[in-house]
Amino acid sequence: MTGLLDLAGSPHGGGYMLLPEWDNQPLITARTIIDHSQVGSTDGTFLLFRDRSNLESHFSVRGRRSGARDGRIEQFCSIDREADANLDANRYGVSIETEDDGDPNNQPWTTAQLESLAWLHERLIQLRPTIPRRRSRSCADPAGLGCHTLHGAPSCWTPAAKTCPGRPVRFRQWEDVLLPAFLEGTMPIPDADLDRFEARVRSAIDNRLSSPGTAARIGVLELATRAVASLSDDEAKIVAAVEAASQETIAGLANLAGLIQAVDAGMDPDEVRAAAAQMAEELKAVLPSAFLAALKETL
Numbered sequence: 001m002t003g004l005l006d007l008a009g010s011p012h013g014g015g016y017m018l019l020p021e022w023d024n025q026p027l028i029t030a031r032t033i034i035d036h037s038q039v040g041s042t043d044g045t046f047l048l049f050r051d052r053s054n055l056e057s058h059f060s061v062r063g064r065r066s067g068a069r070d071g072r073i074e075q076f077c078s079i080d081r082e083a084d085a086n087l088d089a090n091r092y093g094v095s096i097e098t099e100d101d102g103d104p105n106n107q108p109w110t111t112a113q114l115e116s117l118a119w120l121h122e123r124l125i126q127l128r129p130t131i132p133r134r135r136s137r138s139c140a141d142p143a144g145l146g147c148h149t150l151h152g153a154p155s156c157w158t159p160a161a162k163t164c165p166g167r168p169v170r171f172r173q174w175e176d177v178l179l180p181a182f183l184e185g186t187m188p189i190p191d192a193d194l195d196r197f198e199a200r201v202r203s204a205i206d207n208r209l210s211s212p213g214t215a216a217r218i219g220v221l222e223l224a225t226r227a228v229a230s231l232s233d234d235e236a237k238i239v240a241a242v243e244a245a246s247q248e249t250i251a252g253l254a255n256l257a258g259l260i261q262a263v264d265a266g267m268d269p270d271e272v273r274a275a276a277a278q279m280a281e282e283l284k285a286v287l288p289s290a291f292l293a294a295l296k297e298t299l
C-alpha cells in the first residue's frame, strides 16, 4: 500500500504530482481530513512546496483558473505520510488544497470542485476507516472532517490568523454542502454551475439598473440576488424579480426623500428623526417579504 489513490474514478479526473518527499516523511495514522484554499494555483502551490518551503499538503483540487481541468484532483503525497501544512494535525491529518483566483473569502468553490471534494472525502473514509464519519469536534477530539480554521486561527491547526479555506463564502459551502454530504455519505451537490449562475445574475442586475444606486438599493439587490439564486436559474425570471425588488426600494427611498423635504419645510427634526427610524424599520421588515411575494408571482 503506497497511500496513492486511484483517481481515475473521480468525477473530474486526477493524477499524481509527487513531491520529492511524497513517501519518506514520518508515517501517520489518518484520523482527520482538513480542507484548505491555497490562495493561488495548484501548479504554483506544487512549486512552492517543492522548491521554497518544507511544507506539504496531500492533495490539490483544481478550480476555475485551470479551465477544462476544473475539479481535477492532483495528489502530492502519500496519505500514509506526514504533510506539514496543519501544525498539530500534521500527525493525523490528510490535507486537501483547493484552487482559487486569489480571493477564496469571496470566490466560491466551483460545482466541479465541490463534487471532487465530496468524492475525495468519501474515498478517504473508505480507504482509511480510522477517519470517523463525523465533524471534527475540537483540538482535543479532532477526528473527522475539518477545514483549516474550523477550531480558530491561530489554533492547534495553524499558528497564524487566517480565514482558510475562505470566510465567509467557502466556509459556508463547507458547512452547507460538504459537511452534510460527508455525514450522510451522499453527494447532494447543486445541479447548477453556481459560478456561472452568479455571473448571470450580476450581469442581469447591471444591465437593468445602470443608473447610479444608493447603498440601500444595492443592499436590497444583494438580497434579491441571493434569494433568486436559491430559487431559479431562468434569466428572465431573475430580471423580473430584481426589477420588482428595485421598485420596492425606490418606493421606500421616495418616502425617505419626503421626510427630508419635511425638515426643509420646518417640521420638528426630532419628530422627523423618529418617523425616519420607524420607516427604516418598516422598510427592513417589508422589503424581504415584498420581494419574495413579487418573486412568487414571477416564478
Ligand SMILES: [Zn+2]
Binding pocket: 035, 036, 037, 148, 164, 165
Ligand atoms: Zn489552509
